Amino acid sequence: MIFYREEIITRKGITMIDKVIGIDIGGTNLRGALVSKDGNILKRMKISSQADQGIDKLIDNLAGFIKELSEGEDIYHIGMGIPGIIDSKNGIITEAPNILNVDDFPLRAALNKKLGSDVNIVIENDANCAAVGEWWMGASKDVNSMIMITMGTGVGGGIVLDGKLWTGADGMAGEIGHMTIYPDGAKCNCGNYGCLESYASATAIRRMVHEGLQDKGLDTTLRERTKNVDEEDIPQIVMESASAGDGFSLGIWQEVGKALGIAIASLVNLLNIEMAVIGGGVSNAWDLFIDTTYEEAHRRAFRSPMKRAKIKRGLLGDDAGILGAAHLAFKG
Amino acid sequence: MIFYREEIITRKGITMIDKVIGIDIGGTNLRGALVSKDGNILKRMKISSQADQGIDKLIDNLAGFIKELSEGEDIYHIGMGIPGIIDSKNGIITEAPNILNVDDFPLRAALNKKLGSDVNIVIENDANCAAVGEWWMGASKDVNSMIMITMGTGVGGGIVLDGKLWTGADGMAGEIGHMTIYPDGAKCNCGNYGCLESYASATAIRRMVHEGLQDKGLDTTLRERTKNVDEEDIPQIVMESASAGDGFSLGIWQEVGKALGIAIASLVNLLNIEMAVIGGGVSNAWDLFIDTTYEEAHRRAFRSPMKRAKIKRGLLGDDAGILGAAHLAFKG
Numbered sequence: 001m002i003f004y005r006e007e008i009i010t011r012k013g014i015t016m017i018d019k020v021i022g023i024d025i026g027g028t029n030l031r032g033a034l035v036s037k038d039g040n041i042l043k044r045m046k047i048s049s050q051a052d053q054g055i056d057k058l059i060d061n062l063a064g065f066i067k068e069l070s071e072g073e074d075i076y077h078i079g080m081g082i083p084g085i086i087d088s089k090n091g092i093i094t095e096a097p098n099i100l101n102v103d104d105f106p107l108r109a110a111l112n113k114k115l116g117s118d119v120n121i122v123i124e125n126d127a128n129c130a131a132v133g134e135w136w137m138g139a140s141k142d143v144n145s146m147i148m149i150t151m152g153t154g155v156g157g158g159i160v161l162d163g164k165l166w167t168g169a170d171g172m173a174g175e176i177g178h179m180t181i182y183p184d185g186a187k188c189n190c191g192n193y194g195c196l197e198s199y200a201s202a203t204a205i206r207r208m209v210h211e212g213l214q215d216k217g218l219d220t221t222l223r224e225r226t227k228n229v230d231e232e233d234i235p236q237i238v239m240e241s242a243s244a245g246d247g248f249s250l251g252i253w254q255e256v257g258k259a260l261g262i263a264i265a266s267l268v269n270l271l272n273i274e275m276a277v278i279g280g281g282v283s284n285a286w287d288l289f290i291d292t293t294y295e296e297a298h299r300r301a302f303r304s305p306m307k308r309a310k311i312k313r314g315l316l317g318d319d320a321g322i323l324g325a326a327h328l329a330f331k332g
Numbered sequence: 333m334i335f336y337r338e339e340i341i342t343r344k345g346i347t348m349i350d351k352v353i354g355i356d357i358g359g360t361n362l363r364g365a366l367v368s369k370d371g372n373i374l375k376r377m378k379i380s381s382q383a384d385q386g387i388d389k390l391i392d393n394l395a396g397f398i399k400e401l402s403e404g405e406d407i408y409h410i411g412m413g414i415p416g417i418i419d420s421k422n423g424i425i426t427e428a429p430n431i432l433n434v435d436d437f438p439l440r441a442a443l444n445k446k447l448g449s450d451v452n453i454v455i456e457n458d459a460n461c462a463a464v465g466e467w468w469m470g471a472s473k474d475v476n477s478m479i480m481i482t483m484g485t486g487v488g489g490g491i492v493l494d495g496k497l498w499t500g501a502d503g504m505a506g507e508i509g510h511m512t513i514y515p516d517g518a519k520c521n522c523g524n525y526g527c528l529e530s531y532a533s534a535t536a537i538r539r540m541v542h543e544g545l546q547d548k549g550l551d552t553t554l555r556e557r558t559k560n561v562d563e564e565d566i567p568q569i570v571m572e573s574a575s576a577g578d579g580f581s582l583g584i585w586q587e588v589g590k591a592l593g594i595a596i597a598s599l600v601n602l603l604n605i606e607m608a609v610i611g612g613g614v615s616n617a618w619d620l621f622i623d624t625t626y627e628e629a630h631r632r633a634f635r636s637p638m639k640r641a642k643i644k645r646g647l648l649g650d651d652a653g654i655l656g657a658a659h660l661a662f663k664g
Contacts, residue, residue, distance in 0.1 A: 085636070094636075145501055159602070166493060168604020169477055172637045175601040180594050180632055182515060192597070192632040262512050265524070266598070269507040270491070272500020300512055300524045304417070304426075305504045 020077040021069050022326030023062070024126060024318070027051050027083070027099045030065050031318060034073060035326035039137040041319065045069055051099040055110075058100065063114045077120045079329030081129030081321040082107075083156075088124050088171045098153075122328045124165075126321050128174055130314070131158020132165050133324030134277045138315040143274035147267055148314070149176050149260065151282035154189070155197040158324075159271070165328070177201070179266065181259050199259035202235045202282055208252045209234055220248035239285045250288070257289030261296025268301040268309045279314030286313055352409040353401050354658030355394070356458060356650070359383050359415070359431045362397050363650060366405060367658035371469040373651065377401055383431040387442075390432065395446045409452045411661030413461030413653040414439075415488070420456050420503045430485070454660045456497075458482075458653050460506050462646070463490020464497050465656030466609045470647040475606035479599055480646070481508050481592065483614035486521070487529040490656075491603070497660070509533070511598065513591050531591035534567045534614055540584045541566055552580035571617045582620070589621030593628025600633040600641045611646030618645055 019042065023032035026049060034043040047065055051058050066078060084096025091108025093100065108121045124132075131148035140146040144163050150156040157176025159166045167173050177197035178190050185194025186207060198204050209226060212218055221241050226234055242249035264276050278286075278293075290311070298306055314320055351374065355364035358381060366375040379397055383390050398410060416428025423440025425432065440453045456464075463480035472478040476495050482488040489508025491498045499505050509529035510522050517526025518539060530536050541558060544550055553573050558566055574581035596608050610618075610625075622643070630638055646652055 143501075157602075161493065161498060166603070168637065169475075169606045169640055170604055170637060172634065173602065173604035175634065178601040178634065179598040180513075183513065183594050190634065262515050266511040267602075269510040270489075270505065270599075270602075271498070272502055272505035274501045302504065302507065302510065302522065305500065305502060308501055 017076055017330070017332075019073055019075065020079060020326050020329040021066060021075055022129075022322040022324070022329060023065070023078065023080045024129070024321040024325065025049060025051075025058075025062070025080055025082045025099065026126075030061060031322060032065060032069055033319075033322050033326070034069055034075075035323060037330065039323060039327075041322070043069065049099070055100055055102050055105060059110055059114050062111060066111075066115065075119065077122070077329040077332050079122045079124070079129070079325030079327070080107075081124055081126035081325045083126045085172055086123050086125045088122065088167060091121060091123055093123070120329070120332050122325070122332065124167075124325065124328055125156070125158075125171075125174065127156025128158040128165055128167065129322075129324035129328065130156070130279060130316075130320040131160055131174070131277070131324065132327050133316055133320035133322070134279065134314050135160045135163075135324075136327045137323050138320060139277045139312040140275045145271070145273045146275040146277060147176060147271065147273055148277045148279060148320075149196075149200075149263070150314075151200055151202075151256075151260075151278065151280035153202050155195075155201045156280070159273075161271070161273075176263060176267070179263055181262050196259055196263045200256045200263075200282070202232075205235045205238055205252060205256065205282070206231060208255060209238060212248055212252075218248060221246045222249055235282055235285075239288065242285070242288050253285055253288035254292045256282070256285075257292030258296050260289065261293040262300065264293065264297040264309075264311065265300035265306070268297065268305050272305045273309055275310045275312055277312050277314050279317070279320060283313060349408055349662065351405055351407065352411060352658050352661040353398060353407055354461075354654040354656070354661060355397070355410065355412045356461070356653040356657065357381060357383075357390075357394070357412055357414045357431065358458075362393060363654060364397060364401055365651075365654050365658070366401055367655060369662065371655060371659075373654070375401065381431070387432055387434050387437060391442055391446050394443060398443075398447065407451065409454070409661040409664060411454045411456070411461070411657030411659070412439075413456055413458035413657045415458045417504055418455055418457045420454065420499060423453060423455055425455070452661070452664055454657070454664070456499075456657065456660055457488070457490075457503075457506065459488025460490040460497055460499065461654075461656035461660065462488070462611060462648075462652040463492055463506070463609070463656065464659050465648055465652035465654065466611065466646050467492045467495075467656075468659045469655050470652060471609045471644040472607045477603070477605045478607040478609060479508060479603065479605055480609045480611060480652075481528075481532075481595070482612035482646075483532055483534075483588075483592075483610065484612040485534050487527075487533045488612070491605075493603070493605075508595060508599070511595055513594050528591055528595045532588045532595075532614070534564075537567045537570055537584060537588065537614070538563060540587060541570060544580055544584075550580060553578045554581055567614055567617075571620065574617070574620050585617055585620035586624045588614070588617075589624030590628050592621065593625040594632065596625065596629040596641075596643065597632035597638070600629065600637050604637045605641055607642045607644055609644050609646050611649070611652060615645060
């Protein structure tokens with residue numbers, strides 16, 4: 001059950017807010033959970049987001065999803081992670097090209113209208129939510145300041161300083177994926193050249209494969225392995241072929257690891273954080289790139305802050321975003 | 333007059349702390365001022381630091397300097413900026429190779445012992461002080477979050493977020509000069525390759541001049557102008573020759589501007605700050621590099637946060653560090 005604001009105000013004085021809903025809004029799925037104050041997932045759900053069918057359909061689906069998740073519970077706070085530029089303060093999606101073809105959409109207002117409620121909805125960039133999640137319940141549980149790098153289709157980032165998400169003057173901070181690593185490097189989706197994202201994302205791995213295979217003399221098992229496969233599956237295949245010892249594939253993971261190490265070194269010198277957490281689907285190839293990352297970062301950064309900054313793999317997987325959204329909802 | 337702790341505690345309840353001392357400790361000079369709560373410099377002094385004669389001499393000089401600055405005043409708080417890695421919390425100079433050949437030196441304790449006082453001494457990295465100074469009383473007076481880049485012999489940096497200096501887990505944050513800009517670039521003093529410092533400092537400019545002049549065919553007025561001059565004077569000469577239209581010299585300032593622009597773009601995407609302030613002696617060549625910086629930053633960063641982040645020249649010059657140290661002293 002979700003409440004109108006008057007009820008929230010009345011009850012707030014007498015009721016402890018001990019459960020919230022955390023949701024990760026993706027292009028394909030809505031994944032969410034009922035989360036307790038101490039970070040336990042009490043109930044979990046996943047449905048198709050159908051975001052490609054437009055904003056009305058997404059709102060419909062979200063509303064139904066929330067109703068089902070909140071069944072039998074008193075819910076006053078909902079947190080949501082969204083892949084895009086989010087105006088958290090006003091509850092507006094500024095831009096989310098990968099899930100929605102609408103700019104400046106007032107998600108909070110639209111959703112409350114649809115729900116017929118006035119529940120407290122917090123929206124935030126999905127990579128920021130993942131950072132908060134790992135900081136709250138995951139790899140960075142015991143530190144005050146950390147960065148999280150999420151390697152997926154793109155490379156997302158989040159920065160937690162002194163236990164607080166740093167979102168910047170307009171909520172746009174944390175774009176670690178769009179630090180310039182190689183000024184004359186590969187073109188990035190954002191228009192810049194040589195961003196971390198153009199060397200350490202699934203998209204980057206596909207680019208490296210296609211570029212490499214143009215050299216007809218290159219001896220690699222990828223030539224056969226990637227024939228007639230879905231583009232989406234290529235990173236997984238490069239992981240398998242590298243594990244089987246294919247030199248070209250191993251080199252791709254070294255490129256990924258090196259770019260990541262360069263970025264981490266700069267971030268450590270800049271922010272003197274206690275931990276860099278790496279997550280996202282591409283990080284499943286951990287053993288294939290992390291040695292290069294570690295070596296590169298330690299070779300470049302100042303010794304003392306680099307010694308302090310542990311490089312760790314995310315512990316929460318897909319739950320990082322849900323738990324981070326939930327934590328932000330608790331803080332309301 | 334400076335006070336013992338008991339006196340401070342007794343008086344604190346009844347006396348408003350309305351003046352502090354801010355000091356900038358350099359390899360050559362001690363520069364300091366008596367500063368009022370609203371940021372006015374009431375009295376200003378400068379003496380030789382004689383830091384090259386060892387730590388005892390420096391402490392002697394500092395103590396005399398403080399006594400003279402505080403004459404006729406009730407001083408409870410002193411702030412100091414030092415070029416090096418500073419452990420602010422414990423009042424220790426961790427490392428300051430350019431002024432002192434001592435590691436882990438407890439400056440706060442040694443100075444209070446020498447003064448026979450127990451005054452509240454705050455020490456901080458000098459570039460961090462400059463950032464706080466420009467944020468408090470200079471170019472960034474009206475913003476909440478900013479970075480400052482100080483281009484001198486090296487490149488220093490400071491990060492102010494939500495009106496608070498971000499010093500990191502161990503007080504080592506803000507090393508903007510040691511972000512990697514060109515991974516395969518020139519070797520930096522810190523051991524890394526391609527740091528901002530190795531492209532935008534006085535040292536970098538000297539390197540570019542010497543490297544360029546090795547090409548005997550290069551047509552530049554610098555060949556004559558830099559004969560038998562002091563190494564220290566080279567950046568100034570490159571400024572003059574560029575202003576007079578020398579192509580090679582102009583190219584050097586474009587290199588400086590470009591590296592700076594690449595760094596600012598990454599910082600804007602990362603931190604979504606409201607302003608990037610550029611100061612330090614090398615920034616006197618402002619008109620020779622800033623167009624390139626502006627263009628490069630805008631070409632690379634996300635449009636919206638880059639539009640927000642103004643690039644400004646520092647307003648306070650050498651006073652930035654003194655005022656920043658004073659502000660940190662007020663905050664105690």
